[in-house]
Amino acid sequence: MLPYSIKEGLAGFRRASFSSVAATSAMTAALVMVGLFAIVTWQARGISEWLKQRVGEVELFLEDTSDTVAVSLFERARSTPGVAQAEFISKERAQEIFRQEFGEEADIFFDGTFLPASIRVRVEPDYINADSLSVLVAEFASWNRVDEVVFNQALLTKVESNLRLISLIGISIGALVLLASVFLVANTIRLAIYARRLMIRTMKLVGATDGFIRKPFIVEGVIQGFLSSILALFLLWFIQRAAMAYVPQLEPLALPGVLVFSVVLTGSGCALGWMGSASAVGRFLKHISLH
Amino acid sequence: MPGKRRRVVLEDVSLRVERGELVYLVGPTGSGKSSLLKLLYMEMQPDSGVVRVADYRSDRIKPSETPFLRRSLGIVFQDFQLLPDRSVFDNVAFAQYVTGHRGKAVKSKVMHVLSRVGLSHKLRQYPHQLSGGEQQRVVIARAIINDPWIILADEPTGNLDPTVAEEIQRLLIGLHRSGMTVVMATHDYRLVRSFPARTLAVMNRRIVEVDPSSLSG
Numbered sequence: 001m002l003p004y005s006i007k008e009g010l011a012g013f014r015r016a017s018f019s020s021v022a023a024t025s026a027m028t029a030a031l032v033m034v035g036l037f038a039i040v041t042w043q044a045r046g047i048s049e050w051l052k053q054r055v056g057e058v059e060l061f062l063e064d065t066s067d068t069v070a071v072s073l074f075e076r077a078r079s080t081p082g083v084a085q086a087e088f089i090s091k092e093r094a095q096e097i098f099r100q101e102f103g104e105e106a107d108i109f110f111d112g113t114f115l116p117a118s119i120r121v122r123v124e125p126d127y128i129n130a131d132s133l134s135v136l137v138a139e140f141a142s143w144n145r146v147d148e149v150v151f152n153q154a155l156l157t158k159v160e161s162n163l164r165l166i167s168l169i170g171i172s173i174g175a176l177v178l179l180a181s182v183f184l185v186a187n188t189i190r191l192a193i194y195a196r197r198l199m200i201r202t203m204k205l206v207g208a209t210d211g212f213i214r215k216p217f218i219v220e221g222v223i224q225g226f227l228s229s230i231l232a233l234f235l236l237w238f239i240q241r242a243a244m245a246y247v248p249q250l251e252p253l254a255l256p257g258v259l260v261f262s263v264v265l266t267g268s269g270c271a272l273g274w275m276g277s278a279s280a281v282g283r284f285l286k287h288i289s290l291h
Numbered sequence: 292m293p294g295k296r297r298r299v300v301l302e303d304v305s306l307r308v309e310r311g312e313l314v315y316l317v318g319p320t321g322s323g324k325s326s327l328l329k330l331l332y333m334e335m336q337p338d339s340g341v342v343r344v345a346d347y348r349s350d351r352i353k354p355s356e357t358p359f360l361r362r363s364l365g366i367v368f369q370d371f372q373l374l375p376d377r378s379v380f381d382n383v384a385f386a387q388y389v390t391g392h393r394g395k396a397v398k399s400k401v402m403h404v405l406s407r408v409g410l411s412h413k414l415r416q417y418p419h420q421l422s423g424g425e426q427q428r429v430v431i432a433r434a435i436i437n438d439p440w441i442i443l444a445d446e447p448t449g450n451l452d453p454t455v456a457e458e459i460q461r462l463l464i465g466l467h468r469s470g471m472t473v474v475m476a477t478h479d480y481r482l483v484r485s486f487p488a489r490t491l492a493v494m495n496r497r498i499v500e501v502d503p504s505s506l507s508g
Contacts (some may be wrong), residue, residue, distance in 0.1 A: 206437065210358075
């Protein structure tokens with residue numbers, strides 16, 4: 001047999017169907033907003049990583065040196081902390097690239113010493129910031145037989161500052177969305193509880209303890225939160241599908257990610273229902289008069 | 292006494308109600324009858340002095356103990372406060388469930404109190420299907436199901452026509468005769484005269500004992 005508070009919590013859906021639908025809808029809207037924000041943040045993070053990786057490339061131009069020295073420099077670069085990937089570009093390869101990029105007219109400019117051998121280094125994501133890169137570049141520049149080290153510091157600084165600004169805007173919007181969601185949910189649940197004031201008053205009148213009065217409302221809140229999160233997951237899935245149809249570059253979330261996201265969203269829904277109803281009933285219990 | 296607009300409602304009041312007594316509280320609207328009852332079920336606390344109900348004292352009771360005090364009281368209001376989405380049976384059983392009772396005992400207890408108030412034939416009906424007098428009977432059944440030793444009734448006949456009011460009054464008198472203490476606030480002096488008992492008039496912040504036959508109006 002189900003405990004009384006669970007039975008009453010379930011019966012609450014039937015008895016106060018309108019306020020239950022209102023509370024569930026508000027929580028669904030809140031969870032969709034928060035979920036959307038999380039998805040957009042995740043997508044933006046992917047784009048920012050991609051952008052940073054593009055600007056986080058360092059080119060080490062070598063002096064005219066033997067292959068053995070070039071290879072040892074390449075090995076040294078590859079094993080330097082903070083380097084994710086290194087590629088050795090020999091003089092011949094450099095000429096090939098030059099020809100590919102300039103086409104038939106390349107020969108007009110072609111000069112053997114003009115294109116030195118180089119090592120192209122791709123830096124690990126954590127090192128892609130102006131400070132770490134400067135240290136890395138200074139180290140590369142100090143090596144013998146390295147003629148010049150080039151990286152696009154101006155672009156990196158610009159990308160970094162833009163990403164900082166975008167993150168700040170994102171966090172502010174996220175905080176507003178979260179605040180609006182909590183406000184919406186708190187007020188809807190409060191109204192839903194207010195609609196049941198007669199029941200609360202009667203329970204107090206006949207001597208129910210505050211804890212006993214709270215329980216069915218919390219059960220109802222958790223169930224509403226759970227239903228809301230399921231609805232929100234479906235809605236987010238549809239929104240993501242629609243968005244991907246328009247922007248194919250968007251990266252779909254892998255299965256483990258989807259599972260984690262679903263569990264977190266469902267947990268948040270239940271927690272939202274729990275806290276919303278517990279605080280609304282608590283406030284109500286404190287202020288309600290029997291007559 | 293504390294209130295939204297702070298004004299003194301009762302002053303220098305000393306009152307003792309013995310177990311098994313029937314006491315009427317009379318007085319004009321706003322004189323403080325309901326406030327006096329609120330002091331008894333400890334919805335209000337006196338600014339000074341002490342209210343003692345059974346083993347509970349207003350100056351020592353903790354908020355967590357108030358529900359247990361209320362279990363020993365049966366409270367009846369003028370506006371019935373029945374749950375509209377529950378049947379007569381469920382409205383009465385509700386008082387048992389919320390105080391932790393379960394199982395078949397609840398059903399037999401509900402049947403017992405419903406027959407005591409003369410409503411066992413209407414147990415499946417909903418409040419909106421009942422007359423005012425019947426609704427008040429359900430309220431009384433709910434008030435007595437946890438075997439309180441005192442009934443606090445605040446204008447229990449205020450919404451009823453004279454004939455029905457008299458029936459409800461007879462019911463309350465019957466409960467009193469079976470050993471329950473009844474404290475009833477009313478401004479229906481006709482009823483007080485018809486069923487005379489100790490009568491206290493609340494007026495000018497004081498409580499004075501009056502002769503029920505002297506009440507007019």
